[in-house]
Amino acid sequence: MEHEAHYPALLHHFADAQQQKNAASLGMWLFLVTEIMFFGGMFCAYLIYRLAHFNAFAAGSQQLSIALGAFNTAVLIVSSVTVVLAVKAAEAGKRKVLVGYLVVTVLLGLTFLVVKGFEYREKFERHHVPGASFSFTDTFDDNGKKIPVNPKEAELFFSLYFAMTGMHALHMIIGCGLFTGLAILAWKGHYSPSYYTPIENGGLYWHLVDIIWIYLFPLLYLISRHS
Amino acid sequence: MASNAASTVIPANQAPKLNYLNNGHTLRSWLLTTDHKRIALLYLISVSIFFFLGGFFAMLIRLELLTPEGDLLQADTYNKVFTMHGMIMVFFFLIPVVPAVLGNFLVPLMVGAKDLAFPRINLLSWYLYVIAGVLFLHCMLNGGVDTGWTFYTPYSTVGSNTNVIEAGLAVFIAGFSSIFTGLNFIVTVHRMRAPGLTWDRLPLFIWANYATALIMILGTPVVAITIVLVAVERLFHLGIFDPRLGGDPILFQHLFWFYSHPAVYIMILPSMGVISELITCFSRKRVFGYKFVALSSIAIAVIGFLVWAHHMFVAGISLYAAMIFSFLTFFVGVPSAVKVFNWTATLYRGSITYATPMLYAFGFMGLFTIGGLTGLFLATLGIDVHVTDTYFVVAHFHYVMVGGVLMGFLGGMHFWWPKISGRMYPEGWAKLSALLVFVGFNLTFFPQFILGYVGMPRRYWQYPPEFQVLNVLSTAGSSVLAVGYLLPMIYLLWSLKYGPIATDNPWNAAGLEWKTSSPPPTFNFDETPVVTWEAYNYDEIPDVPLEAPVAR
Numbered sequence: 081m082e083h084e085a086h087y088p089a090l091l092h093h094f095a096d097a098q099q100q101k102n103a104a105s106l107g108m109w110l111f112l113v114t115e116i117m118f119f120g121g122m123f124c125a126y127l128i129y130r131l132a133h134f135n136a137f138a139a140g141s142q143q144l145s146i147a148l149g150a151f152n153t154a155v156l157i158v159s160s161v162t163v164v165l166a167v168k169a170a171e172a173g174k175r176k177v178l179v180g181y182l183v184v185t186v187l188l189g190l191t192f193l194v195v196k197g198f199e200y201r202e203k204f205e206r207h208h209v210p211g212a213s214f215s216f217t218d219t220f221d222d223n224g225k226k227i228p229v230n231p232k233e234a235e236l237f238f239s240l241y242f243a244m245t246g247m248h249a250l251h252m253i254i255g256c257g258l259f260t261g262l263a264i265l266a267w268k269g270h271y272s273p274s275y276y277t278p279i280e281n282g283g284l285y286w287h288l289v290d291i292i293w294i295y296l297f298p299l300l301y302l303i304s305r306h307s
Numbered sequence: 308m309a310s311n312a313a314s315t316v317i318p319a320n321q322a323p324k325l326n327y328l329n330n331g332h333t334l335r336s337w338l339l340t341t342d343h344k345r346i347a348l349l350y351l352i353s354v355s356i357f358f359f360l361g362g363f364f365a366m367l368i369r370l371e372l373l374t375p376e377g378d379l380l381q382a383d384t385y386n387k388v389f390t391m392h393g394m395i396m397v398f399f400f401l402i403p404v405v406p407a408v409l410g411n412f413l414v415p416l417m418v419g420a421k422d423l424a425f426p427r428i429n430l431l432s433w434y435l436y437v438i439a440g441v442l443f444l445h446c447m448l449n450g451g452v453d454t455g456w457t458f459y460t461p462y463s464t465v466g467s468n469t470n471v472i473e474a475g476l477a478v479f480i481a482g483f484s485s486i487f488t489g490l491n492f493i494v495t496v497h498r499m500r501a502p503g504l505t506w507d508r509l510p511l512f513i514w515a516n517y518a519t520a521l522i523m524i525l526g527t528p529v530v531a532i533t534i535v536l537v538a539v540e541r542l543f544h545l546g547i548f549d550p551r552l553g554g555d556p557i558l559f560q561h562l563f564w565f566y567s568h569p570a571v572y573i574m575i576l577p578s579m580g581v582i583s584e585l586i587t588c589f590s591r592k593r594v595f596g597y598k599f600v601a602l603s604s605i606a607i608a609v610i611g612f613l614v615w616a617h618h619m620f621v622a623g624i625s626l627y628a629a630m631i632f633s634f635l636t637f638f639v640g641v642p643s644a645v646k647v648f649n650w651t652a653t654l655y656r657g658s659i660t661y662a663t664p665m666l667y668a669f670g671f672m673g674l675f676t677i678g679g680l681t682g683l684f685l686a687t688l689g690i691d692v693h694v695t696d697t698y699f700v701v702a703h704f705h706y707v708m709v710g711g712v713l714m715g716f717l718g719g720m721h722f723w724w725p726k727i728s729g730r731m732y733p734e735g736w737a738k739l740s741a742l743l744v745f746v747g748f749n750l751t752f753f754p755q756f757i758l759g760y761v762g763m764p765r766r767y768w769q770y771p772p773e774f775q776v777l778n779v780l781s782t783a784g785s786s787v788l789a790v791g792y793l794l795p796m797i798y799l800l801w802s803l804k805y806g807p808i809a810t811d812n813p814w815n816a817a818g819l820e821w822k823t824s825s826p827p828p829t830f831n832f833d834e835t836p837v838v839t840w841e842a843y844n845y846d847e848i849p850d851v852p853l854e855a856p857v858a859r
Contacts, residue, residue, distance in 0.1 A: 093421035093499075093830070103498040103726040110490045118528035121562050125536070125547060135554055210545050232546065236553040239545035243536060257402075303718055 089275045101277050104195040112288045115251075119292055124245050126299060129236055136233030141300065142243070143208060145199065149301040152195050156290045159188035163283045170276035175269060178279070182263035185286065189256040196249055203238070210239045211275040241300055248296060251289045258282055311315035326826040328729070341426035342829055347412035348727070349433050353440060355796065357399040366789065367587040368460045369728035369782040375514025375775055377768045385768035386453035387469070393456030394474060398481050399440055400710055401572060403425060405577035406487055406523075407436070409719045410516045411729030414492055416820035417510050419501025419838065421830040424494040425487075432487035441482035453491075454765065457567070463538045472541055475534040482527045485573070491517050497683045501819070503838035508843050509709065510818055511600055517582025518604035522569045522576075522611065530566035533559065555605035564615035572611040575675075578605055578715025579646055582668050585718050587778060587843040588816045590657025594843050596649045597678030603642035610639040617686060621695045622720055625640040629688055630814065636686035643679055647672060662814075664735035667718030674710025678703060681756065689827055696766070702752045710748055717795060725809030729826040732806060736798045750784025818844050 130137045143223040155184040166181035216234040219227050227271050265271070271279060327344045331337075337345060345652065363483045367388050369377045380388060415422050423429050446452065452474040454463040463471050491520065498511070536547050537559070546552020548559040594600055616624055622668060624632075659665070681703040684690050694700060707793050717831040724732050754777040759765075763774050770778070812821040823832050 091426075093426065095835070099498060103494050106497055107428075107490055107494045108491055113522050114490075116526045118532050119527055121529045121532035122536070124562070125558060128555070128558060129553070136553070188598060211543055230553065232551070233553040236546050239540075239547050239552075239554075243539060243545070243547070247532075247535075251449075300684055 097274065102283060104277045107293070108284050112284060115288055115292075119244075119247070120151070123295070123299075124246065126244065128242050129240065133230070133233040133236060135227055137237045138227050139216075139227055140228045140237030141233045141303075142219055143206070144241075146300045146301055148195055148199055149297050152192050152196050153293065153297050154194050155188050155294050159185050159192075160287055160290045163286045167276070167279055167283050169278040170266070171273060173273040175266065175271075177261050178266050178271070182259050182266060182279075186256050186259045186263065189252055189259070193252055193256070194248060195243065203242075206240050210235045210242065214238070215233065244296055244300070248289065248292055250293070255286050255289050256283065273283065308556040308816055311502065317634035324824055326729070326824065327829045328826050329765055330829045334458055339430075341422070341430055342696055343415050343423045343426065344410050344727075344827065344829075346429050346433050347408050350407040350411060350436070352457075353433075353437060354400055354404050354408060357395050357440060358404075358792075361392055361395035361400055362789065362792065364388050364395065366785065371768055371786040372778045373782045373843065375770050375772045375778075376702070380768055382606045382768050383453065383591060386455075386766070387451040388511065389766060390452050390455050392446055394443070394452070396477070396708075397456050397570070398478050399436075399443065401437060401574040401708055402481075402485055403488070403626075405581065405712065405716050405719065406434075406492070406516055406519055406572075406573070407484075409512075409581065409716070409723065410492065411488070411510060411743065413723065413820055414516060415499070416726075416823065416827060417513050417818055418496060418499055419504055419819050419832065419836045420495060420499035421832070421835075423491045424499055425491050428468055428487050431493055432484040432491070435480050435484035435487070439477045439479075439484065442473060442480065443477035444471045445703050446477060449473075450559075457563060458534065458537055458559075459563075460540075461550065464548060468472055472538045475538050479534050481530050482531045485523050489520035489527075492520035493524065495757045496520075501553040501836050501838055504819075507598070507601075508841050509601070510580075511583035511594065511604075512577075512580035512599070515583070515604045516575045517607040519573050519576045521608050522573050525612070526566040526569040529562060530570075533562040533566070534716070535676060536562075557619070557624065560619050564618045566610070568615040568618060569611045571609070571704075571707065572607050574712045575715075576607060578671065578712045578719075579604070581722075582650065582671050582714040583646075583769055584816075584818065585668040585722055586653050587845065588722070589660045589662060589668070590654050591660075591845045591848075592653055592657040592843070593841075593845060594649065595652035595655075596645075596687035600649050601647050603645040606642040610642070612633065614639050617691070620688060620691045633686050633688050633691075637683065640679060640683055640686075643675075647676060647679075662721075663716045663732070663734060663741055666738060666741040666745075667721065670748075671711060671714035671718065672707050674714060674748065678706030678710055681706065690831075694759055695757035696764055698763050701765050702755035702759060705752045705755075711751070711791075711829060714744070715739070720795070720799070722803070723820070724814045726820055726825050726827070728799075728803055728806070729809055730802045730806030731809050731813065732795075732802045733798050733844065734796060736747045740794035740798075743787055743794065745791075746788075747784050747787030747791050751781050751788050754780045754784075755780070765843055791793050798826060815848060817845055817848060 090097055090100060091282060094103065108213070162181045164186045166178055166185065169178040169181055203209050206212050214235050216229065216231040218229055264277060266279070327342055331340075339350065340346060348649060363523045366382065367620075368385075371377070371385060371388075373379075377385070401515075411423070452467070452469045452471055454467050454469070454471055454474075457473065458471070496513060536545075539545055540547055540549065544759055546554045548554045548556050550556060583594055583600060614630060614632060614636045617636045620629050620633075649666075683700070685700065686692065720727075721732060721737055722732070758774055758777050758781075761774075763770055811823070811825050813825075814821070819836055819838070820827075822836060
């Protein structure tokens with residue numbers, strides 16, 4: 081214990097740095113489990129209603145822009161790469177490179193949010209936001225055949241769309257704030273090759289939020305588009 | 308009994324050792340503490356406040372039901388009163404009480420650690436609890452909620468004109484407090500055990516809290532998102548649970564009970580852990596079938612996640628689903644029965660002492676057995692259809708939640724009070740209150756089984772006159788019960804100043820928490836203990852006759 085005494089980041093109740101790191105890492109993984117259960121409730125609702133109101137969900141899905149969704153998916157995948165590179169830079173003790181990757185990650189996150197904002201604006205303009213002014217006109221499949229859609233069921237699709245992507249966007253906003261904080265601390269030299277657990281755990285959070293989008297994109301934008 | 312008192316009292320001129328209680332006296336040293344023992348006491352104070360508040364609403368309910376007419380409360384007020392009673396007791400008392408008070412205090416001590424793995428998150432969890440509590444009080448003073456504690460849709464989303472969103476937000480925040488406690492326990496048990504303390508040497512209280520923490524982590528987020536969906540549905544008129552907009556209210560019930568049934572095990576499992584500690588200590592024996600008792604906690608946590616739809620047998624789920632959930636509900640009774648049988652086998656040929664904690668343990672076994680067996684009645688589809696939403700159900704879950712959880716909590720509070728406070732409680736008063744609680748409890752809730760069976764529905768403020776005799780019995784019992792709950796609060800506070808000073812191990816018990824001083828120092832142990840023995844090695848501890856160390 082004596083040789084650890086000068087080690088600044090070691091908290092009093094841990095025997096050594098390894099135990100502290102293992103505890104933080106396990107704690108983060110458990111937190112990610114709670115996040116999966118949290119989103120799981122909405123995925124469960126989506127699954128049930130997609131089975132119950134298939135036509136309306138197919139028609140609603142057709143109103144979403146695959147181009148913007150795919151662009152955002154690409155942005156998030158790239159941001160996951162920059163997070164990995166940030167962790168690697170922290171491991172190697174390259175402070176400036178670490179700060180750079182953290183900042184790029186935040187910028188990519190903000191890009192995602194801005195694009196999402198444009199998508200939401202389009203929903204408002206076309207009265208696809210659930211509520212009193214919601215309206216939904218009949219849609220046609222690729223052969224020009226009319227798909228009969230109950231507007232109430234389409235409204236349910238958009239309710240779930242906003243609930244799920246909104247909750248995901250909230251997590252993105254939290255992630256951007258978190259990474260801004262990490263970047264500031266990294267700039268001040270808080271992290272070293274012997275202590276960069278917050279970078280690693282922040283990265284785990286970022287990856288989880290990305291993975292949730294990787295499931296949201298096909299569920300909302302891609303599948304059941306062509307009935 | 309008083310003869311032994313002198314030997315346990317330290318001369319007044321001898322300065323007390325530095326411990327977690329006298330290490331800092333300022334308000335700041337309490338409100339910004341990261342010491343798990345101080346946080347446990349903060350929790351004790353706050354859950355006690357909510358317990359007496361919830362008890363106040365319970366007394367209003369019982370007073371209204373004293374007469375068949377709706378004279379004390381009107382229907383609307385009555386709806387709010389039973390909702391407030393339910394929400395306070397479930398979310399602000401029963402769920403945190405044993406894990407956040409006794410668990411917080413004991414988990415690090417029992418695993419030989421200096422603190423929980425994340426002390427600051429532990430403090431955060433208390434603050435979240437307080438924020439949730441204040442929000443709930445604000446909601447209550449602004450007219451309250453009338454949805455019942457279950458928030459059933461569509462009433463909660465389009466029917467009720469009360470503060471559903473604020474109450475939901477309070478429950479949401481309290482849920483995160485519970486998640487953080489669970490997360491802390493799991494990491495602590497995995498990563499912070501003292502050298503030599505292997506999994507098969509862990510005290511059963513730790514196993515029980517570990518299983519509880521698993522449920523907190525896996526279940527609570529689901530109810531959190533469910534309540535968020537109810538709130539956004541109310542705010543933005545979404546249709547997720549509204550049948551007029553294509554939604555399905557049954558889905559709400561599935562999501563709600565997916566957490567709220569396992570939540571029953573969040574409440575009862577830690578108390579079962581307490582009972583395991585009490586029974587072994589006061590029968591001076593190893594627990595019978597350690598591995599079975601330990602793994603039965605995990606089994607309850609796992610199977611408990613697969614039984615939720617038994618709350619919905621009459622809600623319109625398919626008959627085949629109902630049959631499967633009925634079967635699984637019988638199945639979850641098996642690990643609970645394993646515990647009760649093993650405790651009984653532990654008592655066999657034990658050298659039993661009838662100290663107050665043991666009286667509570669006996670009370671727990673009796674009341675939990677009745678509560679558990681009537682649970683099997685309710686798991687039977689035919690009987691459930693007959694007694695759904697009657698006082699039979701009310702009596703059943705009060706036997707488990709109040710009879711079980713509170714007996715375990717009070718037993719544990721008396722058992723560990725010397726460790727927590729450094730003082731002994733007055734044994735005579737404590738035995739009296741244990742008796743009052745047991746008698747008062749049975750008088751309150753046993754008549755409700757009969758009331759429910761003959762058809763009195765729950766949640767009504769009036770009833771036909773032929774039900775009055777049993778209702779009067781129940782109200783009379785509730786006042787005895789109230790005295791039984793008030794007494795410990797008074798004499799425990801009294802003992803803080805006037806109780807005989809406790810030795811480090813007044814019960815001659817086996818756990819690691821008894822190997823440090825009473826009260827423990829801030830970092831629990833002067834030296835990290837090394838464990839070379841199995842839990843409950845009472846056959847290796849010299850059996851000093853328990854001349855109740857207790858005095859008056």
